[in-house]
Amino acid sequence: MSAGSGWIEEALREHDHGERPENPGGRAALPVTDREQQVLDRIDRARRRHPRVREERITMSHGAGGKATHTLIEAIFLDAFRNPLLEPLEDAAELRVPVSSGVTSEARLALTTDSYVVSPLFFPGGDIGDLAVNGTVNDLSVAGATPLYLTAGFILEEGFPVADLARVAASMRDAAAAAGVTIVTGDTKVVQRGKADGCYVNTAGVGVLSRPVSLGVAHARPGDAIIVSGPIGDHGITIMLARGELDIEADVTSDTAPLNGLIADLLDAVPGVRAMRDATRGGVATILNEIARAADVGVLVREDDIPVRPEVRGACELLGIDPMYVACEGRLVAVVSGDSADAAVRALRGHPLGADAAVIGEVVADQPGIVRLKTAFGGTRIVDLLVGDPLPRIC
Amino acid sequence: MCLGIPGEVVELHAEQPDLAKVNVSGVKRLINIGLLADDPPKPGEWVLIHVGFALSKIDEAEAAAAMEFLEGIGQAYEDEIAALRGSLIE
Amino acid sequence: MRFVDEFRDADKAHALAAKIAALCEPGRSYKFMEVCGGHTHTIYKHGLEDYLPEAITLVHGPGCPVCVIPMGRVDDAMHLASRPDVIMTSFGDMMRVPGSQGSFFDAKAAGTDIRMVYSPLDSLKIARQNPDKHVVFMAIGFETTAPSTAMTMLRAAAEGLSNFSVFCNHVTIIPAIKAILDSPDLRLDGFIGPGHVSTVIGCRPYEFIARDYGKPVVVAGFEPLDILQSIYMLMLQLSSGRSEIENQYSRVVPWNGNVVALKAIGETMELRPYFEWRGLGFISHSALRVREKYASMDAERLFSVPGVRVADPKACQCGEVLKGVLKPWECKVFGTACTPETPIGTCMVSPEGACAAYYNYGRMNRNRVPEAARAGQS
Numbered sequence: 001m002s003a004g005s006g007w008i009e010e011a012l013r014e015h016d017h018g019e020r021p022e023n024p025g026g027r028a029a030l031p032v033t034d035r036e037q038q039v040l041d042r043i044d045r046a047r048r049r050h051p052r053v054r055e056e057r058i059t060m061s062h063g064a065g066g067k068a069t070h071t072l073i074e075a076i077f078l079d080a081f082r083n084p085l086l087e088p089l090e091d092a093a094e095l096r097v098p099v100s101s102g103v104t105s106e107a108r109l110a111l112t113t114d115s116y117v118v119s120p121l122f123f124p125g126g127d128i129g130d131l132a133v134n135g136t137v138n139d140l141s142v143a144g145a146t147p148l149y150l151t152a153g154f155i156l157e158e159g160f161p162v163a164d165l166a167r168v169a170a171s172m173r174d175a176a177a178a179a180g181v182t183i184v185t186g187d188t189k190v191v192q193r194g195k196a197d198g199c200y201v202n203t204a205g206v207g208v209l210s211r212p213v214s215l216g217v218a219h220a221r222p223g224d225a226i227i228v229s230g231p232i233g234d235h236g237i238t239i240m241l242a243r244g245e246l247d248i249e250a251d252v253t254s255d256t257a258p259l260n261g262l263i264a265d266l267l268d269a270v271p272g273v274r275a276m277r278d279a280t281r282g283g284v285a286t287i288l289n290e291i292a293r294a295a296d297v298g299v300l301v302r303e304d305d306i307p308v309r310p311e312v313r314g315a316c317e318l319l320g321i322d323p324m325y326v327a328c329e330g331r332l333v334a335v336v337s338g339d340s341a342d343a344a345v346r347a348l349r350g351h352p353l354g355a356d357a358a359v360i361g362e363v364v365a366d367q368p369g370i371v372r373l374k375t376a377f378g379g380t381r382i383v384d385l386l387v388g389d390p391l392p393r394i395c
Numbered sequence: 396m397c398l399g400i401p402g403e404v405v406e407l408h409a410e411q412p413d414l415a416k417v418n419v420s421g422v423k424r425l426i427n428i429g430l431l432a433d434d435p436p437k438p439g440e441w442v443l444i445h446v447g448f449a450l451s452k453i454d455e456a457e458a459a460a461a462m463e464f465l466e467g468i469g470q471a472y473e474d475e476i477a478a479l480r481g482s483l484i485e
Numbered sequence: 486m487r488f489v490d491e492f493r494d495a496d497k498a499h500a501l502a503a504k505i506a507a508l509c510e511p512g513r514s515y516k517f518m519e520v521c522g523g524h525t526h527t528i529y530k531h532g533l534e535d536y537l538p539e540a541i542t543l544v545h546g547p548g549c550p551v552c553v554i555p556m557g558r559v560d561d562a563m564h565l566a567s568r569p570d571v572i573m574t575s576f577g578d579m580m581r582v583p584g585s586q587g588s589f590f591d592a593k594a595a596g597t598d599i600r601m602v603y604s605p606l607d608s609l610k611i612a613r614q615n616p617d618k619h620v621v622f623m624a625i626g627f628e629t630t631a632p633s634t635a636m637t638m639l640r641a642a643a644e645g646l647s648n649f650s651v652f653c654n655h656v657t658i659i660p661a662i663k664a665i666l667d668s669p670d671l672r673l674d675g676f677i678g679p680g681h682v683s684t685v686i687g688c689r690p691y692e693f694i695a696r697d698y699g700k701p702v703v704v705a706g707f708e709p710l711d712i713l714q715s716i717y718m719l720m721l722q723l724s725s726g727r728s729e730i731e732n733q734y735s736r737v738v739p740w741n742g743n744v745v746a747l748k749a750i751g752e753t754m755e756l757r758p759y760f761e762w763r764g765l766g767f768i769s770h771s772a773l774r775v776r777e778k779y780a781s782m783d784a785e786r787l788f789s790v791p792g793v794r795v796a797d798p799k800a801c802q803c804g805e806v807l808k809g810v811l812k813p814w815e816c817k818v819f820g821t822a823c824t825p826e827t828p829i830g831t832c833m834v835s836p837e838g839a840c841a842a843y844y845n846y847g848r849m850n851r852n853r854v855p856e857a858a859r860a861g862q863s
Contacts, residue, residue, distance in 0.1 A: 011821035012800060036814055040848060043820030054827055059594040067826050246603055250422040310486075314420025317486065318444070319603065320398045320577075320836065372849060377709045378495035379532020381846040387826045388590075391577030392603055393398060393836040398523065399629075399681045399707070399737075401488035420486045427606060429636050430746045441488065443684065443737050446576075447604025448633045450746070451684040451737050453488060458736035462491055465710060469500045 011046070044369065051075045061388025065282025066325075068387050088216055088294075091277060092143040094209065108209035110145035112136060116201040121164065123242040125235075125254030128201055129171030131329055134258045135280065136205035137179045141260040142276040142332070144215045144267065145207030147179065152186040153202040158193040168199060179258035181205070211267060217287075217335065219274040220295040224363040225341035229262060229332040229348050230255070230356040231307040232284050236326035237315045246392075248318070250311045257330030262351045269347035272337030279331045282385070284360075285324040287333045288371045289385045291363070299371040301361030301383070320393035324373075325386055335363065399445045401453055402426075404436045417444060488736070492708030493531065499856055501713045502536040506860035508720040515541045517719055518809055519677040520662060522549030522837025523707055529846035531709040535853055538860030541716065544671070544809035545839035547661045548679055550626045551578045552807055552831040552838050553762045554654055556797060559584035561790035562652055565621050566597050568788065572615060573599045574608040575623040581825075581834040585795050588834075605637040605651075612641075612649040619648045621784045624655055629681040631655040631773060632746035635753040638775075638782050652784040653774050656760065658682050659690050660771035664762075666698050670810045675719040677712060678704035680734045685750075687742025688730050695728045706734035753779050763797065763831060764804025803830035806839055813843040820844060 051071040061068035078086065085093050092112035099107050114135050121128045133150065140147040152172065156165065176183055234255040241248050259278060267273060277287045284306070292299045308316075308323050316323045330353065336344045341359050348354030371383040402417035402424075413429040415436065428435060428442070428449045436442050442449035509515070519525055525545045528534060534543065547553055563584050566573035573589070580589045580601065593599045598618075602608055605622050612620040624634040634651060641649045658679055665671060678691055683704045691702045701722040705715035715733045722728060732738055753776055760772030775783035784790075797803065800818045805811040813819055813832065819840060823829040832838035 011818050015817040015821075036812075037850070039814040039820065040850075043848065046821040046824075055591070055594075057591070057594045059590055061590070071826070245607070246424075247607075248422055248424045311421035313486065314422035317400050317489070318402075318419050318422060318424070367849060370849060375493075375531045375709075376490075376495065377493045377531040377533070378498050378854070379535040379709070380849070380852065381529055381532045382849050384845050384848075387581070391580055391601065391836075393576070393578050399684075401486075403487075427633075427636060430632055430743060430749070432745050443681075445681065446630060446633045447606050448636065450629070450632070450681065451739065451743060454736050458488060461714075461733075461736055465494075465497045465501075465714065468504060469497045471500070473500075475503075 015042075059388070063281075064386070064389040065280065065286055065327075066386040066388055069282070070385065088218065090143060090216055091139040092145065092205075092207075094143065110140050110143040110207045110209055111204070112139040112143075113202070113204040114139060116203075117197065118239060119197050120239075120242050121168065121198055123254055124238055124252065126256045127168060127171050128199060129168040130175050130256045132201040132203050133172050133175035133179060133181070134256050134329065135278075136203045137181055137258045137260055138278040138330075140205050140207035141258075141263045142215070142278050143207070143209070144211050144213045144276075145209045147181050147205055147207040147260055149184045149206050150176065150181055151204045152183050154186070154188045155196045155200040155202070156188065156190045157196040157198050158190060160198050165199065168201075175258065179260055213267065213273065215273065215275050216294070217275045217277065217291045218294040220291050220297055220335045220363045221274070222297060222363055222365040223338040224274055224335050225338050225344070225359050226288070226291070226299065226301065226361045226363065227334045227336060227341065227344055227348070227357060228279075228284060228307065228360050229259070229334070229354045231309045231312065232279065232328055232331060233308060233312040233316065233323035233326035235329040236283070237312045239327075241315065246319070248315060250315055252309070252311050252315070255328055255330040257353050259330065259332050259353065262332060262348060262353045265351050266334065266344060266347050270336060270340045270344045272340035273334060273344070274337065275335040277333045279328040279333050281327045283323070283325040283327055284331075284333060285322070285371070285383050286385060288383060291335060292369050292371050295363070296368045298364040298367040298369070299361060300364050300374065301371070302374045303376045305358055305360045307356050307358055321390040324383060325390045338362070399443045399450060401441050402444045403441050404438050406438055415449070417442065417449075419444070489708060492706065492710040494710060497710055498536050498713055499854060501710070501717050502854055502856040505536075505541070505713070505717050505720055506538045506856055508717075508724050509538055509540045509860040513540065515674050515720070515723070516544055516672065517541065517675050517677055517716060518544040518546045518665065518671075518673050519705075519712070520546035520548040520658065521677075521679040521682070522552065522835065522839070523681070524677055524705065524712060525549075525839050525842050526837050527707050527709055527712060529842040533709045533712060534847075535851060536713060536857055537716070538853070538857045540860055544673065545806065545813075546665060546809055547762070547765060547807040548627065548658060548682075549807070549832070549835050549837040549839070550630070550654075550656055551582060551835035552803065553656060553661070553764070554582070554625065554831065555761045555763045556584055556795040557761070557793050558654060560586065560795060561792060562623055563587075563589070563592055564790055565652055565784055565788055566592060566599050570619055571598070572611060572618050572620045573597070573623060574602045574611060574620060575599065576603075576625065577601050578836055579623055579625060581828065582831050583828055583834070605634050606640070609637060609641055609646065609649060612646055616648060619650065622649070622651050624651045624653045627656055627658050627679070627682045628685045628750070631750050631754065632685060632743070635749035638753045638779055639749065641782060642779065647781070650782045650784040650787055651775060653754065655754070655773040656762070657756070657771055657773070658686075660768045661762065661765065662691075662694065664765050664768055665808060666694065666700070668808060670808065673700060674723060675701040675703070677715050677719070678702045678730075680704060680706050680711070680738065683732075683734070683738045683742070685743050685746045688732050688738065688740050689742075691730045695730055699728045701728045701731070703731045703733050704738055706737065752776075761794065764807040798829055801830040803832045806832050813840040814848075816840065820848070
């Protein structure tokens, strides 16, 4: 079962300590709101504790990009590989590589890796090949790097049609050309029928950091604006519907796209960019939480300002899913200084991929670590990380 | 209790009378309208959808009445605020 | 979205907040229970409490059909799922609910064939596609969902489908409300009545609440303006000394309910003599089981389930949260040992659970709108 008993006993002791009537200022004496605040503080401390994976087996949640994924990465991978280059846990790692050409100097490079396991392989708006190239290009671009070279590793299932593989390769060729990158090396493996879901793709990408910018979500500070480059949730809903199990028809297509051009326009126009992320699995909500956690700031966004296509909204309402957690594959979330927000939106809107860019909220000082949403209704709620994928609900 | 979403009936299924296609904000799905057998919905009417079934028809007159009431409250409130502001002028 | 957006309008909410605040008598406090977990979800999701004065407290009720399923029944479901000849199908809501050996999600990770469905009709499709396996549908929900299960069973019978059955965990709302009313722990001033259950059972079944217990009930829709308006209607009743059943959700809820739906339930299911509810104990005539006539679709008759009564973990206070005695954050393990990632009880993992709603949406400092802050000052 999940929590070990020691964990529970400790929580109970903490609770009781506040509860004893003879404890001066103990909980029974306080009015309701102060007691609730004490509980919120206790929960905040619990959430900041060292992450531990409590499950014995990997579940689908671990791949969803939410809490379970973050816990897995921190408790297993960061724990094992810990080093200063890995710790920022940004989309790409920033490397300094000594280069000697007469005068010793350094090249600043960005390095990233990704794996693509989407099912179905072909869907409205693209295929696994498009995702592989665009996703890697985007991870490099959001680090402020100019993407240059990609690798492409394939794990193929016995029985996978060669024609489909050719189709994927053609998509990757076209996507690479559109993004201005070159696929320079790769690998191929074949596994037995029943594994690899047809085809899995793994990539690595390298780009050069030539701008004098240092980007990272930990740089966010109160007063910064948070911008999204277009409507959210298109890709995730497209995939969900393309799987065919839900019998839902809708005119949605994946938003997979290379963002390096868009990002170059933004960085050229606006010096005050603090951080960028591409919203993939886990959606925009996950990125907002990463900002709040990494910079220990509060985040406040407004539901009215978040662009969502009507069909994506309709599918989400029907299934009981929140579009903020649904994956995108061609959307940028940028944190910029408050006074450069207008210029940033203008720069994004000047590019075809950023036509619907909008400021969706701010970084604030109060309630650090917490993301809040001002709902269209006018009330406020928090937006936490989900444990795993958003599951359709009937209740 | 559970998740029920309003959807517009677009067309009835040609062969199966207890199925209909509904539109929810551009998203279409086939649902079962068997629970409304006493008064089946026609294209253009709205129904409440729950787990792939239509549970009830949405009564547009009642919905309009509900909105009128809410609008009335809204207007009365705005009038009050305006009156309040008006009375503050010295 | 029509019939949705107009009921989320912020301006009208401010207006209602002012009206509600104006009805608050100085020095008096009010407690209303929203029975339905769907209402709890809406309240937190839209930050509705920001529009309420401090004098009004909303108490979360037991209307969460997943939350009230005792651990023993979850274990029974896992037992059925683990049979190699069975494909278990379930709504997403059940996937993370912990039994004593883990949840459906954990079992799926270990290789059990458990599939998520959006509609019970999807289970029939799976049964047709897998004639060599037996498909069990985990039926949960109040009277809202029971008709869908019933219609699915009737369809399976009409098709002569022989590899489909239902593990029936449908529960009924009235006995739960009655248990709350009879509970000495609570002093409630009124009820925000279940919306979608009422589309099936109508509004008459609540009449005993006003007549015998003197408490007003307003049957409410699920958009935030619906709930706010219902609270306003409750306050109006209290201020004029009335206690009646009113239907705020009249655009969807027919006073007499849905006869076709009730007939379908009646044809395929019957009331169990008693059923155990998490937190509320054994309640008589509070749950449904498959009728003898449809025995070939009753998973409990086709397969033997352990049927063991499993006590909740000692630390679990779901029962008190479900009865409205404790607010989620008052539970000793809320947010520390019991979180959505590491749930101890159902209230934290059901999408309608009060603890899940508070943890995922409400865990913050509240700022009341000015209209609500002015309550009781006139």
